[in-house]
Amino acid sequence: MTQLIDRSELKANDFKGEVHPDWCPGCGDFGVLSVLQRALAEMGIYQHEVMVVSGIGCSSNLSGFINTYGMHTLHGRSLPVAQGFKLANPEMNVIACGGDGDGFGIGCGHFVHALRRNIDMTYIVMDNSIYGLTTGQTSPTSGFGMKTKSTPFGNPEVPLNPIALALGAGASFVARGFSGNVKQLVEIYKAAIKHKGFAFIDTFSPCVTFNKVNTAQYYREGTIDINAEGHNTSDKLAALTRALQPLDKGIATGIFYQEERPCYEEEDRETLAIPPVKHKLGITAEQGSKLCKQFM
Ligand code: SF4
Numbered sequence: 549m550t551q552l553i554d555r556s557e558l559k560a561n562d563f564k565g566e567v568h569p570d571w572c573p574g575c576g577d578f579g580v581l582s583v584l585q586r587a588l589a590e591m592g593i594y595q596h597e598v599m600v601v602s603g604i605g606c607s608s609n610l611s612g613f614i615n616t617y618g619m620h621t622l623h624g625r626s627l628p629v630a631q632g633f634k635l636a637n638p639e640m641n642v643i644a645c646g647g648d649g650d651g652f653g654i655g656c657g658h659f660v661h662a663l664r665r666n667i668d669m670t671y672i673v674m675d676n677s678i679y680g681l682t683t684g685q686t687s688p689t690s691g692f693g694m695k696t697k698s699t700p701f702g703n704p705e706v707p708l709n710p711i712a713l714a715l716g717a718g719a720s721f722v723a724r725g726f727s728g729n730v731k732q733l734v735e736i737y738k739a740a741i742k743h744k745g746f747a748f749i750d751t752f753s754p755c756v757t758f759n760k761v762n763t764a765q766y767y768r769e770g771t772i773d774i775n776a777e778g779h780n781t782s783d784k785l786a787a788l789t790r791a792l793q794p795l796d797k798g799i800a801t802g803i804f805y806q807e808e809r810p811c812y813e814e815e816d817r818e819t820l821a822i823p824p825v826k827h828k829l830g831i832t833a834e835q836g837s838k839l840c841k842q843f844m
Contacts, residue, residue, distance in 0.1 A: 552594060564614075564615055569581065575680075575754075575755065576755070602646050604681070608620065624658065630644035643670045647673065653687065659713075672737070674753035710724075715784060737749065745811040
């Protein structure tokens with residue numbers, strides 16, 4: 549058996565996967581990946597203690613680029629799979645990830661219920677306000693009037709506000725960051741992973757190829773850190789006010805809201821007394837390994 553290094557010696561590089569990311573040079577998703585790797589290393593979490601589950605889209609390829617357990621699922625379905633995984637094996641740190649189209653479009657129903665259900669896991673949305681993988685169509689967070697391949701005369705719909713939606717849906721941890729602000733984002737991810745319950749982080753992750761509006765420069769100049777301004781993270785109404793504040797007051801980032809309440813696993817102790825991973829399968833180890841190989 550391989551000897552594990554001490555947790556305190558873990559480095560971001562230890563979480564580097566064997567497959568090199570094929571994102572466009574300059575894509576914000578590179579920043580998200582490196583911040584997540586750094587956060588896990590700084591928290592002293594071993595690679596085998598993490599499961600990363602993603603949906604479909606450019607950003608959803610992240611689960612293949614990080615050296616942890618991982619699963620690349622279906623479009624908009626990372627949350628059902630991730631929640632099922634967490635309930636089956638509660639000792640794992642489960643992180644779901646994907647883009648704004650994946651999470652706020654086709655996956656929005658799962659998103660709303662995951663927020664109120666409050667299973668102890670983390671959900672990172674790499675929000676670039678565009679469908680990048682399918683070459684530049686309007687997404688749920690594209691701005692009103694934004695011209696894209698699918699709305700050449702301007703987007704006629706108002707954008708969804710993920711922070712306000714999460715607060716209204718009963719989330720226990722709501723935050724927003726920007727992939728270019730590494731220092732702030734590492735601290736947000738660490739707080740989210742540590743949080744007991746469902747932690748949601750909307751992460752601005754610019755698409756350099758198809759979104760010429762919400763660029764890195766746009767976020768670098770436009771974002772403000774509400775925690776540095778003394779925002780009270782236990783005040784839901786204050787969080788909602790920050791989520792809805794006009795853009796000319798700055799795009800709010802940081803931890804908007806955090807609430808300590810029992811997570812789903814603590815509320816449903818009887819059903820989950822023996823998690824499925826501990827159930828006896830009634831088959832031999834050899835049969836089990838043969839079965840697993842069929843899914844690999
Ligand atoms: Fe990133 Fe956009 Fe390129 Fe996709 S198309 S990899 S989101 S820059």
